[in-house]
Amino acid sequence: MRNIVILISGSGSNMAAIVRAAERGHWAQRLNARVAAVLSNRADAPGLAFAQDHGIATQVLDHKAFASREDFDAALMAEIDRHAPALVVLAGFMRILTPGFVAHYAGRLLNIHPSLLPAFPGLNTHQRAIDAGCRFAGATVHQVTAELDHGTILAQAVVPVLADDTADSLAERVLGQEHIIYPRAVAEFLRGLPS
Template sequence: MKNIVILISGSGSNMAAIVRAAEQGRWGERLNARVATVVSNRADAEGLRFAKDHGIATAVVDHKGFSSREAFDEALMAEIDRFEPVLVVLAGFMRILTPAFVAHYEGRLLNIHPSLLPAFPGLNTHQRALDAGCQFAGATVHQVTAELDHGHILAQAVVPVLQGDSAEDLAARVLTQEHLMYPRAVAEFLRNLPL
């Protein structure tokens, strides 16, 4: 079985979309894959309850309990590696990962970013798109590299920027597309893995 580990920090809406797609698409039968565990850096992350309700193992590795980013990433890797994942999926995981962590999962670490990369890496993407006068915005699924919000692009979804949009309006429209695109990109990644 190909194990997927999903990392979250909050509501886990993209994680939930992936879990639902795995259930509805029968990934276990069709792709020999499953979401093996959901790990959060915050014990109060709402997404942990969703995962438990769907019979998925959960764990918390609280970044506040570590003296350095490197020590946290080492503990996080130890938790992830218990499941021998073929894929580690960042789904609203709000931590910048160390180069050692990224190197450890090279080629099997995915992220979703709420902009049409390479435009607007980092934070506040929706407001930045509005401030720049963009007519379109969107989201990008990409492989993670040591450089923030770079890496090979696997999928993108485009939404229009509407007159009068606030950053919140645009974020909600983009998030709807993220929930459709991320599960498809994960499934496609799994299909392309060697047997």
């Protein structure tokens, strides 16, 4: 069985979309894959309860308990590796990962970003798109590299920017598309991995 480990920091709505897609799509039978664990850097992340309700192992590693980013990432890698992951999925994990972490999972680390990369890497993507006068925004699933919000693009969804959009209203519509494209991109990526 190919294990997927998902990292979250908050509500975990993209994680939940992936878990539901795995259940509906019978990934265990069709892709020989399952969501094995959900890890968070925040004990109050609401997504942890969803994972537990679905019988998925959960773990919290508070980044504030570590002296450095490197120490946290080393502990996180050790916890992830306990699950022998074929794939590590970032789903609203609000930490910039060290180059060592990224290198350790090279080729099997995915992220979703709320813009049409390469436009608007980093934070505040929706307001930046509105301020720039963009007619379209969206979301991108990509492989993670050491450079923030770069890496091979696996899927994108386009959302029109409406005249009366705020960052919040645009974010809500983009998130709806994220819930569609992220599970699809994960399944497609799994199909491309060696059995």
